[in-house]
Amino acid sequence: xxxxxxxxxxxxxxxxxxxxxxxxxxxxxxxxxxxxxxxxxxxxxxxxxxxxxxxxxxxxxxxxxxxxxxxxxxxxxxxxxxxxxxxxxxxxxxxxxxxxxxxxxxxxxxxxxxxxxxxxxxxxxxxxxxxxxxxxxxxxxxxxxxxxxxxxxxxxxxxxxxxxxxxxxxxxxxxxxxxxxxxxxxxxxxxxxxxxxxxxxxxxxxxxxxxxxxxxxxxxxxxxxxxxxxxxxxxxxxxxxxxxxxxxxxx
Numbered sequence: 001x002x003x004x005x006x007x008x009x010x011x012x013x014x015x016x017x018x019x020x021x022x023x024x025x026x027x028x029x030x031x032x033x034x035x036x037x038x039x040x041x042x043x044x045x046x047x048x049x050x051x052x053x054x055x056x057x058x059x060x061x062x063x064x065x066x067x068x069x070x071x072x073x074x075x076x077x078x079x080x081x082x083x084x085x086x087x088x089x090x091x092x093x094x095x096x097x098x099x100x101x102x103x104x105x106x107x108x109x110x111x112x113x114x115x116x117x118x119x120x121x122x123x124x125x126x127x128x129x130x131x132x133x134x135x136x137x138x139x140x141x142x143x144x145x146x147x148x149x150x151x152x153x154x155x156x157x158x159x160x161x162x163x164x165x166x167x168x169x170x171x172x173x174x175x176x177x178x179x180x181x182x183x184x185x186x187x188x189x190x191x192x193x194x195x196x197x198x199x200x201x202x203x204x205x206x207x208x209x210x211x212x213x214x215x216x217x218x219x220x221x222x223x224x225x226x227x228x229x230x231x232x233x234x235x236x237x238x239x240x241x242x243x244x245x246x247x248x249x250x251x
Contacts (some may be wrong), residue, residue: 009083013053015080017214019107020075023114026123042067053079055218074114085231101137102234105184108133109227112177116223122173127180134183144183149184155182155190174222181230189237190230197229198221 022039037046050056055075064071083108093099108130112122123181138148156179163170182190201222208214233240242251 005087009087010053011083012086013079013083015086016050016079016110017053017075017109019111019114020078022111023078023118026111026126027115027119027121030034039064039066039069040072041069053083074084078110078114082106085110088235097141101141101184104131104133104137105181105234106231108180109223109230113221113224113227116173120221121171122177122223124173124176127173127176130177130180132184134180138183143186147186149188151184151190152179152184153182154187155179155194158194170222174226177223177226179227184238185230185233188241189233192237192241193226193227193229193233195229196232197225200228201225 024040025031037051038044039046041064044064050060050065054076057071060071062071062073063069086103089099089102089106093102108126110125115126116122137149154177158228159175159178163172163175178190178194181193185193201220204225205214205220209216210219214220
């Protein structure tokens with residue numbers, strides 16, 4: 001069994017390596033499937049031995065083989081996170097179709113979070129790709145069209161209201177991504193995901209202000225918090241909701 005989990009982790013890390021490429025190329029409207037990977041500094045084409053998730057970074061001691069410039073920690077960190085998320089999804093949902101749905105969602109959210117951190121926006125084509133995937137997978141899972149629409153509604157409307165009231169404090173990409181999350185998760189888990197994203201965003205934002213890293217009016221990318229809330233909801237949302245209903249006496 002240990003070998004199976006190791007393989008799942010390594011596969012997730014390999015997917016994380018691909019998501020790194022997507023997060024770099026999609027905002028620049030470059031093809032992310034075709035074309036060889038290049039060193040960001042010297043633009044030298046990278047060989048297969050340079051692209052082994054995690055191991056290449058360790059073996060090269062965090063430097064490019066060709067120009068010896070430092071490789072950003074972002075690359076192995078994303079591979080590590082992706083690997084652990086793949087293991088977590090399979091642990092929670094087993095080897096099931098639901099696990100596949102959640103793995104697709106994790107990949108899209110991780111890519112969106114990376115782009116928002118770097119470029120402060122979410123590409124429309126990534127959101128549309130997610131909407132198409134979420135709709136197809138949900139239909140395959142037997143989710144009725146009404147539930148899909150209501151899930152998208154639950155994700156979009158609260159964020160749209162904040163977007164309109166804040167006058168730029170919330171990005172349009174955040175609104176669209178929330179609607180996509182609703183298609184994947186349904187209205188209940190989406191409501192939980194939004195709550196967790198606002199809670200985590202508030203905690204981190206206040207922490208950054210307290211330590212002087214951000215000012216009160218500085219923009220903070222919100223997609224990473226949306227991704228966090230959605231991933232937690234997709235993994236343990238039902239348990240969290242049941243615990244809350246039991247704790248509050250509503251169940």
